[in-house]
Amino acid sequence: MTFTTHTTSPARAAAAPIAPVAPSHAALRPLGLDEVTIRGGFWGERQRVNGTATLSHIAGWLEREGWIANFDLAASGALPEGRRGREFSDSEVYKYLEAVAWEIGRLSAADDAADAGAIAELEAQFRSVVDRVAAAQETDGYLNTRFGRPGQEPRWKNLEWGHELYCLGHLFQAAVARVRTRPDADDGLIDIARRAADLVCEVFGDDGIQSMCGHAEIELGLVELSRVTGDERYLRQAQLFVERHGTGVLPDIEFGRSYYQDDLPVREADVLRGHAVRANYLAAGAVDLAVETGDTELLGALERQWTNTVARRTYVTGGQGSHHQDEAFGDDFELPSDRAYSETCAGVASIMFSWRMLLAEGESRYADLIERTLFNVVATSPSAEGTSFYYANTLHQRRPAEHASADEVSPRASSSLRAPWFEVSCCPPNVARTFASLAAYVATADAGGVQLHQYAPASIRTTLDGGTEIALEVETAYPAEGSVGVQVLTDAAEPWTLSLRVPAWAAGASLVVRDAAGAEVPEASASLEPGYARVTRAFAAGERVELELPVAPRFTSPDPRIDAVRGCLVVERGPEVFALESVDLAEAGITATDVADILLDATVPPREADGHVLVAVRGRHPEIGPWPYGDEVDAAPAEASVHEVALVPYHEWAQRGPSTMRVWLPA
Amino acid sequence: MTFTTHTTSPARAAAAPIAPVAPSHAALRPLGLDEVTIRGGFWGERQRVNGTATLSHIAGWLEREGWIANFDLAASGALPEGRRGREFSDSEVYKYLEAVAWEIGRLSAADDAADAGAIAELEAQFRSVVDRVAAAQETDGYLNTRFGRPGQEPRWKNLEWGHELYCLGHLFQAAVARVRTRPDADDGLIDIARRAADLVCEVFGDDGIQSMCGHAEIELGLVELSRVTGDERYLRQAQLFVERHGTGVLPDIEFGRSYYQDDLPVREADVLRGHAVRANYLAAGAVDLAVETGDTELLGALERQWTNTVARRTYVTGGQGSHHQDEAFGDDFELPSDRAYSETCAGVASIMFSWRMLLAEGESRYADLIERTLFNVVATSPSAEGTSFYYANTLHQRRPAEHASADEVSPRASSSLRAPWFEVSCCPPNVARTFASLAAYVATADAGGVQLHQYAPASIRTTLDGGTEIALEVETAYPAEGSVGVQVLTDAAEPWTLSLRVPAWAAGASLVVRDAAGAEVPEASASLEPGYARVTRAFAAGERVELELPVAPRFTSPDPRIDAVRGCLVVERGPEVFALESVDLAEAGITATDVADILLDATVPPREADGHVLVAVRGRHPEIGPWPYGDEVDAAPAEASVHEVALVPYHEWAQRGPSTMRVWLPA
Missing domain, CATH: 1.50.10 (Glycosyltransferase)
Structure with a gap:
């Protein structure tokens, strides 16, 4: 070169x-x-x-x-x-x-x-x-x-x-x-x-x-x-x-x-x-x-x-x-x-x-x-x-x-x-x-406007190359909640584009633009395919763009070539990966004490209640045989009763002391 | 102590x-x-x-x-x-x-x-x-x-x-x-x-x-x-x-x-x-x-x-x-x-x-x-x-x-x-x-006789503590074949016990004792549970004990706690573990070139033909997406056509040059 x-x-x-x-x-x-x-x-x-x-x-x-x-x-x-x-x-x-x-x-x-x-x-x-x-x-x-x-x-x-x-x-x-x-x-x-x-x-x-x-x-x-x-x-x-x-x-x-x-x-x-x-x-x-x-x-x-x-x-x-x-x-x-x-x-x-x-x-x-x-x-x-x-x-x-x-x-x-x-x-x-x-x-700019890449409550002030001054206030409880409000604080003489990232996982995201009076602006449509939702407008102070990202917990499957997690699912919620920690088993009334002895009931979607992400699992009490391979290795069928157990965001794991933990749950 | x-x-x-x-x-x-x-x-x-x-x-x-x-x-x-x-x-x-x-x-x-x-x-x-x-x-x-x-x-x-x-x-x-x-x-x-x-x-x-x-x-x-x-x-x-x-x-x-x-x-x-x-x-x-x-x-x-x-x-x-x-x-x-x-x-x-x-x-x-x-x-x-x-x-x-x-x-x-x-x-x-x-x-002795632990064509000569001299000739093509013949070359004045190991995998093993004329000796029964098949007898020269171990290829499952091989089977035959090598795919008419792209048809038992162990598999041609996790990761369903492919004993793998290989096959 x-x-x-x-x-x-x-x-x-x-x-x-x-x-x-x-x-x-x-x-x-x-x-x-x-x-x-x-x-x-x-x-x-x-x-x-x-x-x-x-x-x-x-x-x-x-x-x-x-x-x-x-x-x-x-x-x-x-x-x-x-x-x-x-x-x-x-x-x-x-x-x-x-x-x-x-x-x-x-x-x-x-x-x-x-x-x-x-x-x-x-x-x-x-x-x-x-x-x-x-x-x-x-x-x-x-x-x-x-x-x-x-x-x-x-x-x-x-x-x-x-x-x-x-x-x-x-x-x-x-x-x-x-x-x-x-x-x-x-x-x-x-x-x-x-x-x-x-x-x-x-x-x-x-x-x-x-x-x-x-x-x-x-x-x-x-x-x-x-x-x-x-x-x-x-x-x-x-x-x-x-x-x-x-x-x-x-x-x-x-x-x-x-x-x-x-x-x-x-x-x-x-x-x-x-x-x-x-x-x-x-x-x-x-x-x-x-x-x-x-x-x-x-x-x-x-x-x-x-x-x-x-x-x-x-x-x-x-x-x-x-x-x-x-x-x-x-x-x-x-x-x-x-x-x-x-x-x-x-x-x-x-x-x-x-x-x-x-x-x-x-x-x-x-x-x-x-x-x-x-x-x-x-x-x-x-x-x-x-x-x-x-x-x-x-x-x-x-x-x-x-x-x-x-x-x-x-x-x-x-x-x-x-x-x-x-x-x-x-x-x-x-x-x-x-x-x-x-x-x-968090954010970038180009000649045409501002791009929001990461969502956090934030104040943003910048000047575009053409001279347009922009001040934004981002209001959100993300990732706990999926709503991201972007309050515009400045008047613009020319249209500029506000781009909001729609993560690849956020199927069903929606976006609303409101004028200073709070009324929905119907013509400000934005494509909500994963990528960037773009709103181009001569924004006025008091206007607001509201992005709604669906942060309900969801099951995610692995590519079948990843041998290590074949037959398992992971729970994600928004950008966060969740994990099962053994310290949560007893509270759920599960007699198994180790996450190794838990089977996920994949027919029950994960749900959220009282700020917790819950999944349905069944315990097992397998005996350990003399040799772990054979035509009849003890698979100890799961117990009939299904329990709901709370998961923790992976980044919070092991904050409560020693535990066993798994991110991928056998289904 | x-x-x-x-x-x-x-x-x-x-x-x-x-x-x-x-x-x-x-x-x-x-x-x-x-x-x-x-x-x-x-x-x-x-x-x-x-x-x-x-x-x-x-x-x-x-x-x-x-x-x-x-x-x-x-x-x-x-x-x-x-x-x-x-x-x-x-x-x-x-x-x-x-x-x-x-x-x-x-x-x-x-x-x-x-x-x-x-x-x-x-x-x-x-x-x-x-x-x-x-x-x-x-x-x-x-x-x-x-x-x-x-x-x-x-x-x-x-x-x-x-x-x-x-x-x-x-x-x-x-x-x-x-x-x-x-x-x-x-x-x-x-x-x-x-x-x-x-x-x-x-x-x-x-x-x-x-x-x-x-x-x-x-x-x-x-x-x-x-x-x-x-x-x-x-x-x-x-x-x-x-x-x-x-x-x-x-x-x-x-x-x-x-x-x-x-x-x-x-x-x-x-x-x-x-x-x-x-x-x-x-x-x-x-x-x-x-x-x-x-x-x-x-x-x-x-x-x-x-x-x-x-x-x-x-x-x-x-x-x-x-x-x-x-x-x-x-x-x-x-x-x-x-x-x-x-x-x-x-x-x-x-x-x-x-x-x-x-x-x-x-x-x-x-x-x-x-x-x-x-x-x-x-x-x-x-x-x-x-x-x-x-x-x-x-x-x-x-x-x-x-x-x-x-x-x-x-x-x-x-x-x-x-x-x-x-x-x-x-x-x-x-x-x-x-x-x-x-x-x-290969073998041990105790006061009562001789124990055979490993099977190989062998000459065995020993004297028991009590003075009984024993000479045996073990004749076998094990593990290629499951027949083990033990020819007795010595006459014993007193009964002694010949113990033959029945491996844990050898369900259905059988044993016959023949006199010097080749006739079956009906009273010399032996338990063929896994462990040792024991024949106690005042053996005469020319007598023969014939053990038949079932060495047909078989599927073996893993304990469900072994995450790494969940959903997979391995083929064993006698004491040998078998493996699939990519160099055998083309010959079987399979278009996939990597063992990663093979699914085992577990409904077809493994079989043996012309000295090869064969399993039924189907190829896949999965595309690799941008992110290997999601609700629709490309699992590329296996092709409809089933092919028989030869496995190799694991100990023989990589003798034919570079290949991909797997012992555990996704089913």
Whole structure:
């Protein structure tokens, strides 16, 4: 391919949205934190907990485990002896900085005087950590506490496992978040990032080391850095890294080169494979590259990979990755519930990929997957208190898991209830940065109007390219209820289009437009096929668009090629997947105590009562024979009596202590 | 518990059978290689290939990879620089020595002059390797090429991962095999083993390091060493190691302490858990300990664990271990076909555990599992040529695997076709030692007679405790055919009992006793319930017992708790599990090219024709939709036309090149 340049002028960068992704060219322009404010509701509560509990929880553990102190040791020349944490622990500090940067931006945009103290505190904390990071940077720009000093492994020699460039990618994302939320800040993080990026371009450029990092991430960090700085060298370097994938520059390893996507060139692959976080980060960076360079072939390859990955390698929760061993995608339709790895960070990474595709192409399917993954993976990881996390997200818990110690690092990713911290603790800051920047995923604009992709009570203010000023208030109790009201607060001289996403599951959705007096406007019809319901109108202040999404609980079947859940159904309600937990069995009067001993009565549709989703089940009391195979293995017919049992939204599971749980129910 | 001693006198040891396990006290006495000779048939062919191809293949790779040369380097003081291989590579050399010792014993017992050259060659090779091992032993008895020298990790400090004691366990098993097959040999291997064992007793004894090895194996090695030497210290040391399991002497690790069975005391556990090879080796050693010390409580715990493991955590092939990540057992009924790890060595280890239980208790269920595991795990690992191996044994291949290079070490355990050698290459020598000693698993004796547990054409000669001499010739084409004829060659003055195992699957088996003239003996009835068909008679030479096992192909259903195979059937025939390979679809006139697109017609029983097992299937051509869940996911009804397709015995799969394969067929 030809390297096509597109000038990213500083002026343009300054006008970029306060959002995690700001493409120079895209179908849709993201509305940033200054344009969208989430006000309460499902996601507002998560943002509140994130800001008031999770960020300080993370800061505490980063200090306690010495991962910030590693930078102090580097600065004082005390490494390598005192260094603590895994080879990639620097990256958790950077993800934390990114989360704090977004949180400062979020609170500042909300314009609530009560937040002033919190903002000041976060600012002080942010600057303090940046100072400690800055002190560790070497004169040539190198920045990593794990490599390059006497007694440490040399720089850039262990690219397959060392994560040096991966860490820098997260540094760049943090610096970009800071520039976008505080363009006038003098903390210097952007300079740290630029010095490191300059070194990377020197060392790994056209004439440099012809290799890449085993864990993708720097690719998207470099593109974003080029967007905020206008420096085309970073874009070129991102391109080199993306294009080196699949050329066998890294060694063959136990898991195969697919583990780090070095098995096939990005533009030749048909589906994501290998380590699920790496695969999605790489795809996200490659979309960034494709849109900046106008590389439609590359974008087409990524669309194809997204399509096939969603059709064949994604759990009903949106979770990705069915292998514990290498945290990797399995083969097509290899989606075991009980061995679902569905890493929280793979969910975050999948949203990053999908969001970039949505901006590039404007298709609702990308927002559909983002919604599914937000509700059923990202929201599942943290506890209600925001201080313990699932690293992996199984869809079937066969044995009640133990409580994790609230005061210890969990050595294991998936054998306890939510844990406060992990040896590999990427999920807490990854969840935190996603929640802090979540408003930026709610809505976009294009020349013709505004698109709503995610539903939450929110205030939206933006100006279209043509000058039309738009202010909207979104009122909804979604997903508890399916009504979404969009109150228009501004008068428009020209018609513009309000687009509301109709999720693929929302057959039977309906839409009404009301004038300022509350009367239905009959001519403002909108197609309610899945996709976007579009209302084009010279909206007047006081007018209102009301979308009704059918959120009654429903049964969903699996594709018959998914062997693991053959003969089972799952209950969904709106965007939420539901689960049966053993702690609910006794209350329903069921004598079986384990979800293994429950059969769903699929002839009775799921129903809702008193805020609970109920299904009809029958218990069984099978004996366990000497050998579980034969012509007469004890199938213990289900009891005659049918009981209604309450399900819980999957993201709420295991909040009441140890239980067995299953998402897919044998029918 | 009290430590109960049972004198194991040298005289008794000398009279012990030439077999891998020689308990002082047991329900059944194994008949050794001098008492049972397999003559051709299914297992005779495997023994032939093992002796003529596999052993030299292993020797070649051990040299090529430097794993024997590590001992030379140790002797010349050149370690650690030149050392090659993983921390446990010494153990592969010892397993190889054990295999050669059994092969020498096997060929010597067969009493075929044509074997003289082969025996001499094996003897020379054996002694040469023993000399190189001997030179590496340190003056205090320590023997390991990976630890303890300047520049290496210190001795006994990395017990959880170092495998030092594990390696010695295999050394002891090799030395025991040598003493049993060549009690007068002067190669010195037994002295090497004793010096090492003495050091272990000193270092890890009652007053020594209160810990154990992360990989069980030395326990059974020490008991067996005490059996051939009569030295009770080794038995005591084995007891200390067994009893230390479950007391938390090893650190908690990512996989949990269950990984190395340090989560629960052996006598308190209800089921095997953690690493499947470790779990079975430990259980085998614990049975050895229990029978030598008369510890019925411990034996009872092991019986309970065996029962629950077989009822809940074993694949239909007999394979064990459903986790790739930690090579471990999963939870009860967590038995995914496509992620079956079913490590070859776990199959070997399971046979070791079951065989010891069979000797201790005499119940046919143990021999049933041994047979199933031999045919469907151990026989599956090697290629027909005996020079490439499966490390893991999946029950469902979703993508055609690549050919493994015949000339390279495979870094991966399970993503290619059979490979010649692995970075962790325990399966080739483990299969080799099992095949070389296989005759010792065929039959046993007790005071009242002889028991046949496995069916193969074989010559059996033994003398009962009361002095009755017995010679039998077993004639059978099993498992191709179900007829087993036992020709009696000796006259007995007193009645004795011939017991023939009736496998649990063999409903409808029948038995006939014929006198020397071939006439049916009506009074010699035998119960043909699963278990042992017993014929008690003062047998005369020329009499014959004929067992007919029904080996027609049959459908088998899974326990409904095994989610992974809900709605599927498997075809079995006799002890063999069958599989559908995609390479057989085209020949059957089926347009589908992948086993994913096949539905079994369960109304048509499987049948046999021209030596093939055939089932009726219908093809499907499902499209892949955008999202594999919904109320109308494309289930693509099967085509109307039914085709008969040939299955292959699972152990033969992937001998014809890459294919997709499934054992469980959706009905």
